[in-house]
Amino acid sequence: MKQRFTIPMPARYGINIGLLVLFLIVGNLIVGGNLLPRAHSNNVIQVGFFIILAVSLNLSTGYLGQLPLGHAGFMAVGAYAGAIFWRSGLLPSEASLVVGLLLAGVVAAIFGVLIGIPALRLKGDYLAIITLGFGEIIRVLINNLPAITGGAQGLLGIPRYSTFLVVYICVILTCGAIHMLMKSRHGRAILSIRENEIAAESCGIKTTYYKVLAFAASAFFAGVAGALFAGNLGILVPGDFDFMASINILMIVVLGGMGSMAGSVIAAAILTSLPVVMQPLAQYRMIIYALLLILVMIFKPSGLLGTYDFSLSRVIERLVRRITAGRIKEKGAK
């Protein structure tokens, strides 16, 4: 068999790290260099936590194949956990930032496990309804615990930790972690459940364990995104985490393509930027959203990218292969 050109593993990591650093520099220039109006540069940060939300929801919808509708609930839990910790000022600011983010993720993940164990026994619509209920319960609870959460008046004076750099690092860590998880035996187990649960069980996969694992990981990152959200605005109101918020995140995932991380990232960027870019058309936002969704469902029901995942290394490999193949042909012609 002919040896195909492939880039060795260490070089692949090198290429990816190079790409990430490039993004970081460009992003920092845009946000820090005041090249954009303030609303736009804050939008870049918002794109960041919507990427985290979409990529984490993609883990339980696209990869695990379930349909939870309460992602904003996990986001809320993380947001309040992080915000309350940050406001307490127990630690100096850098340490506080890191611990707060982790705490937000862990608390959300605990809720994920608690909801996941009973909810994941159900399928399809039933799971959707249970998680929808959970999201609403969380919102109502927050509304009615003013002593801890500030209630309907909101939680004020949250330290504004969510700079571009912080959000960017969280985005990279989230995407990296989910990618590493999915390209392993654990990820394959999660995918096999989506593909065929009975066959997965017959292959010795502990389906309940992997469902709860995927669900909890999904909740963890939603919690982190929630904390970043809190640290960006400096104020939290329960209304931020209503049913529509969950639907918005789901829409990003569906548009981008269930099961495609690159799709989630691109769709998050587009859908979060649209309202800002089209400020003059602000009141038509929902109409445009709906139209966009309808068009994608008609012309590309699997989402913008389907289940395709982008890999720069693969693109380079293809290019090199094409070039070398051209050369071989030329030689043959002579």
Added chain:
Amino acid sequence: MELKRDPRAPMIPERDRDKRPALECVGLGIDFGGLTAVDDFNITIAPTEICGLIGPNGAGKTTIFNLLTKVYRPTRGSIYLDGKDTKSMNTTQANRAGLARTFQNIRLFKELSVLDNVLVGLHNEMDYRVAGALFRLPGYWRAERIAKGRAKELLSIFGMEGMAYHKAGSLPYGSQRRLEIVRALATNPAVLLLDEPAAGMNPAETDDLMHNIKKIQETFQIAIVLIEHDMQLVMGICEGVAVLNYGRLIAKGTPAEIQSNPKVIEAYLGTGGGGDDAAS
């Protein structure tokens, strides 16, 4: 517990005479509501035996596979795997205890590559944890490398290593059936259950499959139970055959005995002439 082998069991091959059976069913039965799908099913499968399970449509063959792999809970009776009662096991645990199967209506992971399908089968052969995957620890690389090599080795049984990166759902029907067998083998079973492995294959492919099943039994030294309607395949490789009708075992024996058994002929062809029946 001490398991006694049915002394009349003629199916046990000479080489397995003094070994503990790989799989044993005692009085197995299941009711769906008022309907008894399987009743009083007894069978002993020797550690390296190839056994055929045949019977007319709706006789309960696939139901028995579903009982063995715990997709259904038996209403009555017990299943012993290498002497261990499987009463408290679920499907996952039954697989880990050494029972692997294929499905009559193919159940591949269609959107995954051929290689990934086999790697899911090798899931429990790898031992790194979630942290090992997240931080790409040395254990991850080692386990993945070994598993990939093993997967390709298994695929080469059916000459499928060239398709490793194709989507499983895009394979032709026959290859999908073969891939299911490879995936089942990857879980390192002691007993392999094949549900109509030759369905949809042409005679040449069936012949090929027959040799490969024999090869699998010889290389891996495992027991194979197969449900099949292709009598040429059943009579060609099975050392023992069990015949099922209306959920009951009506005959057990070597292929030659089964072919001349009047009960079997009756089940498949019906009794001769309705008029004679009424008279007698």
